[in-house]
Amino acid sequence: MTKKAKTSRSGALIVGAGILLSRLIGFLRERVIAHYLGTTDAADVFRAALRIPNLLQNLFGEGAMSASFIPVYASLHEKNPQDAARVAGVIGSLLTLMTSILVLLGLLFTPQLVDLITPGFAGEKREAAITLVRILFPGIGLLVLSAFCLGVLNSHRKFFVPYAAPVLWSGAIIATAFFWQSPHAYVFAEHLAWGAVIGSFLQLGIQVFPLWPYLHGMKLSLNWRSEPVQTVLTRFVPSLFSRGVVQISAFFESIIASFLRTGAIANLGYAQLLYTLPTSLFGSSIAAAKLVDMSVAEQRTEIARNLTQGMRQLAFFIVPSAISFLMLGHVLAAILFQTGKFTADDAHSVWLILAASSLGLMASTQGRLITTAFYALKNTATPFKFSVVRVTISILLAAFFSLFLPRIWPIPPDWATAGIAMASSLAGLVEFFLLRKALSRDVAFENLPARYLGSLILSALIGAATGYAVFHFAESLTLIPVWIRGIFAVGVFGTIYLGLTLVFKVTESQAFYQKVRRRLPSRK
Incomplete structure (x- = not known):
């Protein structure tokens, strides 16, 4: 290296x-x-x-x-x-x-x-x-x-x-x-x-x-x-x-949510704290560290190599994050917020928003990395153009799902709130495909292999299903606080995911395993 x-x-x-x-x-x-x-x-x-x-x-x-x-x-x-x-x-x-x-x-x-x-x-x-x-x-x-x-x-x-x-x-x-x-x-x-x-x-x-x-x-x-x-x-x-399209979209989401039932804005805020964690933790860390290097890169092949590696690294973390939001969103909300005035019903309301957000999580983080490559090429116009498209689609769909649709089709208030997150996910997918297609004209980067993505998705689904079963099986143990049951269920999910990705010989999982082994005390 x-x-x-x-x-x-x-x-x-x-x-x-x-x-x-x-x-x-x-x-x-x-x-x-x-x-x-x-x-x-x-x-x-x-x-x-x-x-x-x-x-x-x-x-x-x-x-x-x-x-x-x-x-x-x-x-x-x-x-x-x-x-x-x-x-x-x-x-x-x-x-x-x-x-x-x-x-x-x-x-x-x-x-x-x-x-x-x-x-x-x-x-x-x-x-x-x-x-x-x-x-x-x-x-x-x-x-x-x-x-x-x-x-x-x-x-x-x-x-x-x-x-x-x-x-x-x-x-x-x-x-x-x-x-x-x-x-x-x-x-x-x-x-x-x-x-x-x-x-x-x-x-x-x-x-x-x-x-x-x-x-x-x-x-x-x-x-x-x-x-x-x-x-x-x-x-x-x-x-x-x-670059601030997510925050700008959240701004308009707040406007639309102000017309919904009491608690809609609060639940969106609680959910946003969770679904922006993978974007910030993995997307920002990789993009911020590579931005300086790519800005001084002399050849586009170097940008392509960094981009391909970054997309693989992001997928390794974002795929399980998205599936955990989809299948274990109520568990995550219970771990973090279920106390005092925040009830189990509130946790399920947040879960609906997380499930809708999970559909666009992969596209959002990958899109952030592709946008960084555009900036390294000193091209801010293309990401700007596509971000306008994203915000426009997001606002229109959010208004349709949350304000117009409930008037013609009786849906629960929580589903109307989740419609805002669904709109953001769909808009993020459109922006990602536009960004990827535009960048491919200038930089010859590789798309993620189907086998690699399949291994990640299968491992995460099996882990999440097991964690879900563990959490609900432990409901009968009323003496154990909900947040402890939740942490245990998430721990089971993470362990199974890492174990299966090792079985599938995922490079990023093997690198993580080797790093942990090196930090453990050696046996003589």
Whole structure:
């Protein structure tokens, strides 16, 4: 294995570790919120208000900043570090100005913004949403600047801190829930919003220390006329939309869900935390680690090789994730959220959303990797075009499944909510096929072999069926908490999946097994 390949794989592991730590604390945060708010009106309001900072953080962090800034900055730094520092200074200054204006406008036009993102809210629910959004807006600016830190640090292959920094954001919300409680649900939601603002300060602050050595030569400047800066800016809007398509779709999902029954937005939020985990943990880690390498690659064969390897690695993890959502979604929801005001019925509601989301999970993660290859080729226009197609299809189908169809065909409210996720899955499949076809004209990469995919799917189906049986067989053991039964069932699923993929001689499974064996103490 070459030194560059080892560095890329090491970077992917570090990114994955940072994201995993962040997600684990995020799960704990959501479990705390579910315990105190469940699927009440206050939970809907808090979840809707959080859409805004989450949208902007994901767009600027994993979206436009990564796709437009990192390739230019990383390539320039290899040739002239001083020029790279000047470009970073200008981009940082422009981001600061932009976020200041954004925060000011957000505070001035909060009622109109709430009516835009949650048009179905009225009365006390609408007023509570306005209050929460106003509290959260100062933290949004800090999260955008945090994304700039992530871009610079990633360019220098410093991955762990920027991807683990959201741990502090979640930790602040958790601490607020424990130490600043209120018997009134809406007041408690306000306290949680203040905790999110404090967490934004902490998330930005923790990245300043590793960023400090690279600040030399970065000066505040709004001189946007240099060629590298203009290159970043011209790629910014297309990459902003194409890379953030999942977040933008979630934004519109929240609008549609605001017209559905109480708890719809909350359940979508709980489900989203689960179904975006594989995308973030595996898709982001591989894409982020390879983006720098592919941006400086001299030959397209190198991009093709990285892309083919990445698609195999993603499939190894995403196939079992999708099948677990389809067959064990209620188990996963029970493990993470079933406590306090979050009931078993709520877990089954989340399961329906996860099952619908599972159909497009593979396409979404593979599409993210293909989009990264386009950015390495300095092509932001093609992903932008197809992301417009995806968002349009997603919005139209979501409105049809959730708002129009229930009027002509009586379906349960939970199925109407799951229709939003189904629409997103179908739109993601369309986007993936368009991306793959377009990239194949420029890069000769290999598609996943049918035998390889078949081995993964069969192994995951057998593992999931066994885990499902174990979970429901243990229901008679009422003394065992549901989350313990759930963890055991998921453990059975994972063990069988890994075992069968070893039997089928899947390369990625064998590599994982060998890595574990090397870490075990040797017997003499």
